[in-house]
Amino acid sequence: xxxxxxxxxxxxxxxxxxxxxxxxxxxxxxxxxxxxxxxxxxxxxxxxxxxxxxxxxxxxxxxxxxxxxxxxxxxxxxxxxxxxxxxxxxxxxxxxxxxxxxxxxxxxxxxxxxxxxxxxxxxxxxxxxxxxxxxxxxxxxxxxxxxxxxxxxxxxxxxxxxxxxxxxxxxxxxxxxxxxxxxxxxxxxxxxxxxxxxxxxxxxxxxxxxxxxxxxxxxxxxxxxxxxxxxxxxxxxxxxxxxxxxxxxxxxxxxxxxxxxxxxxxxxxxxxxxxxxxxxxxxxxxxxxxxxxxxxxxxxxxxxxxxxxxxxxxxxxxxxxxx
Numbered sequence: 001x002x003x004x005x006x007x008x009x010x011x012x013x014x015x016x017x018x019x020x021x022x023x024x025x026x027x028x029x030x031x032x033x034x035x036x037x038x039x040x041x042x043x044x045x046x047x048x049x050x051x052x053x054x055x056x057x058x059x060x061x062x063x064x065x066x067x068x069x070x071x072x073x074x075x076x077x078x079x080x081x082x083x084x085x086x087x088x089x090x091x092x093x094x095x096x097x098x099x100x101x102x103x104x105x106x107x108x109x110x111x112x113x114x115x116x117x118x119x120x121x122x123x124x125x126x127x128x129x130x131x132x133x134x135x136x137x138x139x140x141x142x143x144x145x146x147x148x149x150x151x152x153x154x155x156x157x158x159x160x161x162x163x164x165x166x167x168x169x170x171x172x173x174x175x176x177x178x179x180x181x182x183x184x185x186x187x188x189x190x191x192x193x194x195x196x197x198x199x200x201x202x203x204x205x206x207x208x209x210x211x212x213x214x215x216x217x218x219x220x221x222x223x224x225x226x227x228x229x230x231x232x233x234x235x236x237x238x239x240x241x242x243x244x245x246x247x248x249x250x251x252x253x254x255x256x257x258x259x260x261x262x263x264x265x266x267x268x269x270x271x272x273x274x275x276x277x278x279x280x281x282x283x284x285x286x287x288x289x290x291x292x293x294x295x296x297x298x299x300x301x302x303x304x305x306x307x308x309x310x311x312x313x314x315x316x317x318x319x320x321x322x323x
Contacts (some may be wrong), residue, residue, distance in 0.1 A: 016048035046125025064216030070130025120201025152197030221264035
């Protein structure tokens with residue numbers, strides 16, 4: 001920790017980043033779960049982000065990129081090294097028929113900006129939690145549409161620290177798969193901003209559609225407790241949505257500690273109060289094992305597990321959910 005502190009203080013002599021030490025990740029994830037990171041750094045500009053990443057690589061410090069914290073579960077023992085948060089990069093602007101947003105901008109904020117400019121195409125993402133960077137990285141999908149459908153351009157920093165621009169090629173993007181994931185052409189790259197190519201729309205109709213989809217999220221319990229949205233991906237090979245599969249297995253309302261499967265939707269796991277990462281990971285593993293045993297379906301988690309899960313007192317797959 002002393003080495004991390006000294007290096008960050010040396011890097012940040014110009015104040016280009018907000019820096020905190022022993023920062024609880026429960027304050028930065030929608031699950032409201034997670035131990036402390038050794039250090040947390042939020043650059044205030046794209047230039048500051050590039051400078052920070054270059055210095056961390058030069059000094060050999062491990063780092064983890066964190067956007068809006070909407071699709072992650074952080075271990076109870078926290079994250080070693082530096083969490084680089086993009087929340088300070090949150091500008092949103094309209095350019096002709098496009099909306100350009102930095103990685104830390106909230107997706108819902110981008111949708112509202114598109115509505116104000118009467119630019120249609122992002123209505124499906126209304127009330128989607130998390131940041132633009134995370135949504136692009138995951139190719140977030142809902143209501144039959146996904147981020148790749150609307151992307152005109154992505155700016156990013158490659159593994160060598162060089163700024164790059166990508167015009168998405170549809171064949172390189174798939175259901176919750178992108179070139180930025182491990183093994184992809186831009187794997188290890190850091191998303192800086194995205195341009196969404198939209199079309200003129202009728203404001204009242206757009207607002208009605210966004211309100212309808214927001215109401216659907218409310219009905220499914222997305223906002224009842226801290227959660228990360230859907231825990232598992234849907235797989236068409238299984239013939240039905242993951243929520244339906246877990247319903248058939250009786251998982252709706254199941255609980256381990258403070259981790260609860262929403263009574264309203266079996267693919268939404270929530271922090272009902274005081275849940276630990278061990279609680280949530282064990283409940284996730286129990287659901288995955290039950291689907292495998294009953295149907296031979298290996299459910300793929302949509303959420304990303306970050307940080308240190310060792311010595312947390314659970315054995316993966318040995319969860320015993322309570323009704």
